[in-house]
Amino acid sequence: MDNRQVVGSWLSGPRAAAEEAGADFGYRGEHLGLPEQGPGSLARPGRRLGALAVDWTLCLLIAYSLITHGYDQATGNWALVVFFVLGVLTVGTIGFTPGKRLFGLRVIALGTGRVSPGRGLVRTLLLCLALPALVWDRDGRGLHDRLAGTVEVRI
Template sequence: MARWIESWLPGSPTGTDGDAGHPGKQFGLPAAGHFSVAGVGRRIGGVCLDWLLAYLLVLLVAGVEAIGTPEFGWWVLGTWYVITALTVAVLGSTPGHLALGMRVARTDMAQHVGVPRALLRTAMIAVVLPVFFLDPDGRGWHDRASTTIVVRVLRG
């Protein structure tokens, strides 16, 4: 059996006899449609919408003259962190996720992500680096550490 670190290296065995199937298969998720793994492009779009929302909220409170001050970026980061952690813990989705038809689900398929997982996941996203290392299921380090996966949610 492969060590866990080897699953992050391209071309290394992952203990699945070379056929991992579609992303999310090991968690019982479908290949396409409702509750399938959300694509990277959709996820990037969602986080960009969340950052834009945080930026606009800080501008609304601090005013346009705050742009360019040393504190402005930290206020945007803090606002984004609170919005993301709170909405993932309570609703399972950020505003950006909701707008693009996604939600954060636990890999054990429990009902709610919960506060500790949401705080950990959001803190790791804020560091940015873990987001760039995806496993075959499209999960970054932040999702693996919090035992979550981002899935599509079709409205209808």
């Protein structure tokens, strides 16, 4: 093996290096029992970030217009409170926020398919802390989804 192959596998990441060595990880979501593509498949990061941007913008608008009546230092904090309430009420009952619905996504519980209010509360609380959402597993699920026993899928 020459140095270019070693550097190439290192730059491609551990998944590419393991696959080159013969390991088969399958597609993202396979071991969760999800289809590879189409409805019910694992949500891609671009859609998830788009939905988050829509939801955060909506929460900022609500905080700006209804709570602080203009922009000040507390608007961002109030937007986070609105984001928390929105997430708990919508994900814990119907399985999606307005942004997720707009981007064709839904949060489901593994096993049952329906997110309970308790799971919605745990997931949203961890999402508001931000760090758990930045730690992903090999399927692309954030730590907040793993701890809540949920997964975000396409509808």
